[in-house]
Amino acid sequence: MVDRVQNFYLQAYLSYRGLFHWLTPFPYFSNIVLAPFLTLFNFILIGRFASIGDVDRFGIGMVVYAIVWIYVGGVTQSFSNDRSGGTLHLLFGSPASRASAYFARGVGHFYNGPLTAVSTTLLAVLLIDLHVGDLNYLTYAVAIVVVSIGILMISLLLGNFAALYQDWFLFSSIGYGGLLGLTGLIIPVDRLPTALEVVANGLPITHGLKALRGAFAGDSVASVAPDLLLELAVAGAYALVGLAVFTLIDRAARQRGILAGGEE
Amino acid sequence: MGHLYALQGAFLQQWRITASRYQILMIAISQIPTAAAAAWIARASVEQGVSLSIAIGAAFVVVWNVCVFRTGFSLLDERWAGTLELNLLSRSPLTLVMLGKSLAYVVFFALVGLLSFAAALLVAREIAGIEHATAFALSLTLVVLAVVALQFLFAPLSFLVGAQGGFFNAIMPLGVVLSGFFYPISLLPNWFEWLARLLPTSWAMEALIWSINGKEDLGRVALNWLPAVGLLVLLAVVEVALFLRAERRARLSGGLTEG
Numbered sequence: 001m002v003d004r005v006q007n008f009y010l011q012a013y014l015s016y017r018g019l020f021h022w023l024t025p026f027p028y029f030s031n032i033v034l035a036p037f038l039t040l041f042n043f044i045l046i047g048r049f050a051s052i053g054d055v056d057r058f059g060i061g062m063v064v065y066a067i068v069w070i071y072v073g074g075v076t077q078s079f080s081n082d083r084s085g086g087t088l089h090l091l092f093g094s095p096a097s098r099a100s101a102y103f104a105r106g107v108g109h110f111y112n113g114p115l116t117a118v119s120t121t122l123l124a125v126l127l128i129d130l131h132v133g134d135l136n137y138l139t140y141a142v143a144i145v146v147v148s149i150g151i152l153m154i155s156l157l158l159g160n161f162a163a164l165y166q167d168w169f170l171f172s173s174i175g176y177g178g179l180l181g182l183t184g185l186i187i188p189v190d191r192l193p194t195a196l197e198v199v200a201n202g203l204p205i206t207h208g209l210k211a212l213r214g215a216f217a218g219d220s221v222a223s224v225a226p227d228l229l230l231e232l233a234v235a236g237a238y239a240l241v242g243l244a245v246f247t248l249i250d251r252a253a254r255q256r257g258i259l260a261g262g263e264e
Numbered sequence: 265m266g267h268l269y270a271l272q273g274a275f276l277q278q279w280r281i282t283a284s285r286y287q288i289l290m291i292a293i294s295q296i297p298t299a300a301a302a303a304w305i306a307r308a309s310v311e312q313g314v315s316l317s318i319a320i321g322a323a324f325v326v327v328w329n330v331c332v333f334r335t336g337f338s339l340l341d342e343r344w345a346g347t348l349e350l351n352l353l354s355r356s357p358l359t360l361v362m363l364g365k366s367l368a369y370v371v372f373f374a375l376v377g378l379l380s381f382a383a384a385l386l387v388a389r390e391i392a393g394i395e396h397a398t399a400f401a402l403s404l405t406l407v408v409l410a411v412v413a414l415q416f417l418f419a420p421l422s423f424l425v426g427a428q429g430g431f432f433n434a435i436m437p438l439g440v441v442l443s444g445f446f447y448p449i450s451l452l453p454n455w456f457e458w459l460a461r462l463l464p465t466s467w468a469m470e471a472l473i474w475s476i477n478g479k480e481d482l483g484r485v486a487l488n489w490l491p492a493v494g495l496l497v498l499l500a501v502v503e504v505a506l507f508l509r510a511e512r513r514a515r516l517s518g519g520l521t522e523g
Contacts, residue, residue: 021428021429021430022429022430022433024428024430026430026431027428027429027430027431027433028430029434030430030431030433030434030435031430031433031434034434034437034438035433035434035436035437038434038437038438038440038441039437041441042437042440042441042446043301043302043305045441045446045447045451045452046302046305046306046318046446046447047305048447048451049306049309049311049314049317049318049446049447049448049451050305050306050308050309050311050314050318051309051310051311052305052308052309058305073433077429127453128453169290170286170289170290170293172294173290173291173293173294174293174294176294176297177293177294177295177296177297177298178293178297180297180298180301181296181297181300181301182297185301186301186304186305187300187301187304191304
């Protein structure tokens with residue numbers, strides 16, 4: 001058991017350090033601190049230009065988008081780099097647990113989500129007066145962690161396709177655009193066309209964001225628990241689907257000898 | 265005349281590589297939701313011209329975000345691909361050759377930007393009139409030139425600093441905020457506004473927004489053109505100097521290819 005845990009964390013560490021190309025100082029600081037805050041700042045200013053009263057609503061949405069930015073970009077590039085770097089076939093050729101290998105590729109990135117959310121929130125409070133007077137810190141922390149889990153699971157799912165097509169730009173674009181437009185970060189879900197509203201309720205963030213907005217309004221963990229549990233359920237579904245896709249790709253790679261990396 | 269051929273050749277070569285349905289799809293997927301979100305915010309506004317300003321800004325955001333990234337890595341890509349030495353053999357200045365490539369990016373992604381423009385107008389459900397049409401046309405031209413000039417700066421700059429993956433991820437939103445694509449930069453806090461005033465895009469966009477909503481008279485709008493043009497000229501001089509420096513470094517270090 002101890003060996004398995006050690007192996008899991010070793011995989012997580014090595015895949016994170018070796019495949020995540022934003023880990024050098026300036027790119028890391030840009031993606032964790034600068035870019036998310038500037039994106040939040042941009043939407044706050046759009047709200048002020050339009051003379052919207054409650055611009056904080058957009059700020060809270062962009063705190064979550066900060067997590068989307070670092071997870072979707074980080075995880076999809078890691079999967080794609082695994083293939084283009086010629087190491088993916090080594091994974092498929094190994095007897096390692098597929099579930100362990102799959103989720104290990106996300107664990108290394110996990111701390112970046114809460115880190116960027118907290119830094120974005122802090123900068124928003126300090127520099128543009130995001131209102132936190134009623135903030136329930138415990139609910140905020142729990143909501144951030146739960147939302148991070150959901151976003152990480154969909155990022156892992158997208159990572160499968162990034163490796164399959166060796167194109168993380170396209171699948172990160174799908175993640176960025178889809179999660180920005182459909183999960184209530186800016187446009188409320190109930191204002192979307194009915195078909196898109198159905199899709200939105202099946203995406204991560206949609207339910208967890210309600211809990212996070214509740215945290216800023218001072219709600220307790222108990223009062224936002226239904227949204228948190230729904231968010232975890234959605235995350236669980238994406239975890240299972242993502243693992244199933246990963247396993248299918250693994251089988252196809254063994255049977256057809258594809259995904260050897262770089263030469264196709 | 266030969267230099268014009270070089271410019272044209274570089275433009276056509278880059279256009280053939282770039283112009284594809286895949287590129288349209290990829291950029292549209294990531295950029296249209298941003299335009300739609302901004303336009304949704306604008307929809308709730310009672311102020312005149314907000315929706316149209318944001319729709320136009322959304323198109324420029326596409327051009328800026330995509331082109332600063334593509335152009336920014338263009339000179340580095342030449343080195344990675346092993347074609348930089350061929351460019352240096354050309355009698356035409358490296359600046360001109362890379363400008364041709366950069367213009368191909370700008371023109372193609374401006375067409376893609378029209379999708380963001382259309383999406384924003386669709387979501388905003390409002391097309392306001394333009395108060396000062398002539399000033400609008402001139403300001404729009406200035407914004408285009410300013411965006412071309414500003415994103416082109418990053419071709420030699422990223423070559424000289426050795427940009428790596430993720431380098432542009434803060435530069436893109438920083439450019440959007442400081443250029444005022446979605447709002448007049450007078451909305452920025454004082455400590456940030458002075459930085460924005462160093463960019464030609466901010467002056468030109470502010471003039472564009474005023475020409476749409478009529479909040480300033482023609483004279484005030486025209487006053488913004490002078491610093492925009494001046495900063496454009498200054499940018500051009502800096503870019504030529506940086507390209508000369510990059511070329512000198514490549515020749516002296518022998519670093520014309522990777523590996």
